[in-house]
Amino acid sequence: MPNRMKRSSLSPPRKRGSRSKDLDSRWRGNDNSWAETLASHREKSEFAMCLHACRSWLFTATIVFGLAVLAACGSSGDGEETDGDGAVTDGDNGGPCEEGKQTCAGTLSIICRDSRWETIVDCADSGDACDKGLCVPLVSDGDDEEAGEDGDAEDDSPIQDTTPPEVQSTSPQDGASGIDPLIGAILINFSEPLDPENFVPRRDVSFTAGGTEVFFRGSLESQNQQVRLGVDPLDEGRTYTVSIAGGVLRDPAGNVFAGITFSFTTSGIADGDGSENPDGDQGEDTTAPSVNQTYPEDNETNVDPYLPYILIVFSEPMNLEGFPFVSKISVVGSDSHQPPWRPQPENGYKHLKLILQAELHEATRYTVSFAEGLADLAGNPLGALDFGFTTASLPDGDAETDGDGVGDPLVDDVTISEICLADPGSWTPETHPEALEASWNDGRLIVVHRNAIYGSCLDSVIVEMEASIGLVSLHELAHFPWICEELCPRDVTIEIVYLNPGGYTIEVYPDGADTPLETTVGAP
Structure with missing residues (x-):
């Protein structure tokens, strides 16, 4: 028994508590005899000792039973979710353990197996939260509130784009x-x-x-x-x-x-090959042709100096076979600039393009003139024709610079080999390797793209240029009158004028290429 129970013995009385005082008063102040007092005291003392012993046993048994219950709950997790202190609370598992059901107990992901809840993983180990039995990332902004009634936390992690363009x-x-x-x-x-x-x-x-x-x-x-x-x-x-x-x-x-x-x-009516009477079977054609449209239009202003071509649209097919284009057609600027060009009939000889092979001068009026001699297929003459347009002024960044800049460079001429340098199928990249050469000739920068590989029906190449200090970039734009699957090598020669003399890196981008051919040229 506890030591305090020894105070109820018959040892000499000590004044340490109310019980000792009570006994002392009984011994000293009652009329009862000593024997009666002693018997009564023994009887009450034995009863008190028995009652106290019972209480102690019951308290100890309750603690042991409680610990056993808590140990059993902790090991089996009988379907309840624990709070942050480890106490069991009602979770979202919806009732008793159902085989295969997965849910959460705090940060634990648990599953029902053999009618018992087993822990799968503690999501907190990876810095995650548990939601419906699965580990999910925590909300990055620190907001611990649930996003909805179902307890799903909002995830602001980057969303992967899986939608194809349309x-x-x-x-x-x-x-x-x-x-x-x-x-x-x-x-x-x-x-x-x-x-x-x-x-x-x-x-x-x-x-x-x-x-x-x-x-x-x-x-x-x-x-x-x-x-x-x-x-x-x-x-x-x-x-x-x-x-x-x-x-x-x-x-x-x-x-x-x-x-x-x-x-x-x-819009419009498609033409044939130009061999038929455009007026059908209604008799001899006696109607003189006319010009329906030009590009640029007559008296148009602010035309891009990098204009790729001039177009004339006739009212009917024209007789262009053997026509002396060079002697009958002229393109002249108000500053006497005569850009090189070549003729290209199209659309059953109803369209005539003058492919420009050099940039035009800025802020300059150009006049296109046709001398008499052009006629339709029936011989009806067009007569003399002329129209004009004015080019735009380039931005300040493209204007002529001082001696330390690049000047005001222009692509003055582009020529290609008239025939393939090797028959299609008879050449290889080893026998005809692509190469780039650059040199100065009388103030002109001559760039030669050796063995440029294009379709065998290639009929022209337009070159666009970008120039900066120490760098000249050239972009080739190839033109084909029809689809030609066979490839062959040709030389493309590009002449650049008004480029300040100096050392340059030359880049040439063949049509459709992502990476250029490169070479360098020193000062002349």
Whole structure:
């Protein structure tokens, strides 16, 4: 028994508590005899000792039983969720343990197996929270409130883009008719930006008419969300088709575009090969031809000095076979500049292009003149013709600089080998390696692209130039009158004028190439 129970013995009385005082008073102040007092005291003392012993036993048994219950709950997790202090609380497991059911107990992910809850993992070990039996990232802003009644926490981690780009609109629309042949550009608008590093216009886009490839200049515009196809004046009354194969374009996240094909038809009446009477079978043609349109228009101003061609649209096919173009047609600037050009009949001899092989001078009026002698297929003469336009002034950054700059350079002439340097199929990159040469000749920078590989039906190359201190970048734009699958090497010679003498790195980008050929040239 506890030591305090020894105070009820018959040892001499001590004044340490109320009970000792009570006994002392009984011994000293009652009329009862000593024997009676002693018997009564013994009887009460024995009863008290027994009662206290029972209470102690019951208290000890209760503690042992409680500890056993808590140990059993902690090891089996009988379907209840624990709070932060480890106490068992009602969880979201919905009742008794159901085989295979998975839920949470605090940060523990638990599962019911063999009618017992077993711990799978403590999500806190990885810095996560437990939600519906699964470990989920904690809300990054520290907000511990639940996002909804179901206890789902809001996850603001970056959302991965898995949506492929789609075409939102095209101009012209698919199936459109009556489109102006001088439309100038075809536009394809996407739902999101495309990856510019993965866009190669001549590889990814096809532009055809009746199965024949049509020349275009492709680019990404509007923050890489629009594909733009710059086109020359189109034939009248023809159907054109634009195709982008699936799997070639993608967004920056790598989602692949599924592809698109759409068609449109230009206004006007399609011509034949020029051999038939344009007036049909209604008798002899006695109507003189006329000019329906020119590009640029007569008296147009602010024309880009980098104009690629001049176009004349006749009212009917013209007899251009054997026509002495050079002696009958002239292009002259108000400063006497005569840019080199070459003729290119199109659309059954109803269109005549003068392909410019050098940039025009800025702020200069140019006059295009036709001498008498041009006639239609029936011999009806056109008569003399002239029209003019004025070029724009270049921005200050392109104006002539001082001796430390690059000057005001222009591509004055571009020539290509008239025939392939080797027959298609008889050459290899080893026998005809591409190379770049550059040299000065009487103040002109001559750049030669040796063994440029293009289709065997190549008929012209336009060169666009960008120049800065110590660097000249040239971009070749090839033109083909039809699809030609066979390739062959040719030399492309580019002459640049008004470039301040000095040392330069020369870059030439073949049409459709992402990386340039490079060489250097020292000061003359």
